[in-house]
Amino acid sequence: MPIALERARRIVQVLLKAGKEYICLMHLHENIDENLIKKTAEEFVGKIKQLPPIRSAVKRQLRIREIYYLDILEIQDKDVLFKIGCEAGFYVRKFCHDFGLKLKTNAHMAELIRTKAGPFTDKTWHSLHDLKDSYEFYKKGEEDYIREIILPIEKAIEHLPKIWVLDSCVCSLTHGADLSVPGISKYNNFNKDELIAVMTLKDELIAIGNSLIDYEDLTKLDYGKVVDINKVFMNPELYPRFKQE
Amino acid sequence: MNLLPFEKIERKIFVKKESETNWNCGQDPNKRKIEELINYGIINLNKSSGPTSHQVSDYVQRILNIKHAGHSGTLAIKR
Numbered sequence: 633m634p635i636a637l638e639r640a641r642r643i644v645q646v647l648l649k650a651g652k653e654y655i656c657l658m659h660l661h662e663n664i665d666e667n668l669i670k671k672t673a674e675e676f677v678g679k680i681k682q683l684p685p686i687r688s689a690v691k692r693q694l695r696i697r698e699i700y701y702l703d704i705l706e707i708q709d710k711d712v713l714f715k716i717g718c719e720a721g722f723y724v725r726k727f728c729h730d731f732g733l734k735l736k737t738n739a740h741m742a743e744l745i746r747t748k749a750g751p752f753t754d755k756t757w758h759s760l761h762d763l764k765d766s767y768e769f770y771k772k773g774e775e776d777y778i779r780e781i782i783l784p785i786e787k788a789i790e791h792l793p794k795i796w797v798l799d800s801c802v803c804s805l806t807h808g809a810d811l812s813v814p815g816i817s818k819y820n821n822f823n824k825d826e827l828i829a830v831m832t833l834k835d836e837l838i839a840i841g842n843s844l845i846d847y848e849d850l851t852k853l854d855y856g857k858v859v860d861i862n863k864v865f866m867n868p869e870l871y872p873r874f875k876q877e
Numbered sequence: 878m879n880l881l882p883f884e885k886i887e888r889k890i891f892v893k894k895e896s897e898t899n900w901n902c903g904q905d906p907n908k909r910k911i912e913e914l915i916n917y918g919i920i921n922l923n924k925s926s927g928p929t930s931h932q933v934s935d936y937v938q939r940i941l942n943i944k945h946a947g948h949s950g951t952l953a954i955k956r
Contacts, residue, residue: 820888
């Protein structure tokens with residue numbers, strides 16, 4: 633579970649929209665043939681309709697959500713352990729319920745672990761105890777340990793396409809200006825209307841926004857808006873105001 | 878190998894305008910001071926199943942002596 637600190641807090645909105653992976657233990661209310669469970673799992677992969685559960689934070693209306701992959705890891709009697717990669721806003725608890733109905737029985741979610749949230753995976757996570765220990769070490773002057781645990785905000789946008797801008801353009805972006813072609817130094821491949829991370833040439837996050845064109849258009853253009861900036865993260869005082877020479 | 882859509886995209890880098898950066902302003906994110914990270918960083922936390930996401934955020938605030946820590950979505954509502 634990514635936790636963003638103080639000034640970095642708003643970055644969680646980027647992670648909310650990112651794909652997720654879970655490992656889930658589902659409990660079926662009847663014994664079902666293993667092959668039928670596996671076959672049903674395969675049928676669920678792709679875009680499905682889902683009604684958010686009664687206790688949820690969003691409006692209860694049918695939504696289309698994609699299951700990218702679904703692997704049955706183990707089946708023991710009525711317990712089914714699976715790994716699921718899914719679009720943001722997918723309810724695994726509801727999925728277990730729907731899975732049961734498809735098998736003409738009932739099922740519920742028994743355990744759930746999130747193993748990926750955008751660029752954050754279970755391979756690199758730390759416990760609260762690790763955090764506490766590392767903070768104590770840091771207070772005693774040893775900072776290597778805490779540096780492994782508290783990551784720069786830039787880690788949270790690792791999965792987004794990036795555009796790197798000239799130093800002279802950074803200040804105006806931090807004041808909320810949109811990004812135009814002349815300010816751009818380098819860029820990744822990106823689509824139109826995609827979430828873009830706008831970076832300095834030192835790989836610092838400046839802001840995020842939506843692309844108004846795709847990268848092939850950008851290759852051909854000399855002027856015009858490229859990114860509609862919607863959230864600024866960088867402190868405005870870091871880079872000097874651009875002076876006309 | 879199971880990958881999420883963004884993990885399958887190969888990100889290439891294209892150059893529009895070659896430019897140097899001035900190292901007198903800004904900083905390599907990996908060289909930020911710990912105080913700056915505590916004020917502007919992110920933790921990939923392994924949330925044990927007991928406390929809620931909200932409680933965990935609260936523990937993080939207390940450990941680091943800060944006012945705000947935000948999590949990215951609740952995992953599951955305990956019945």
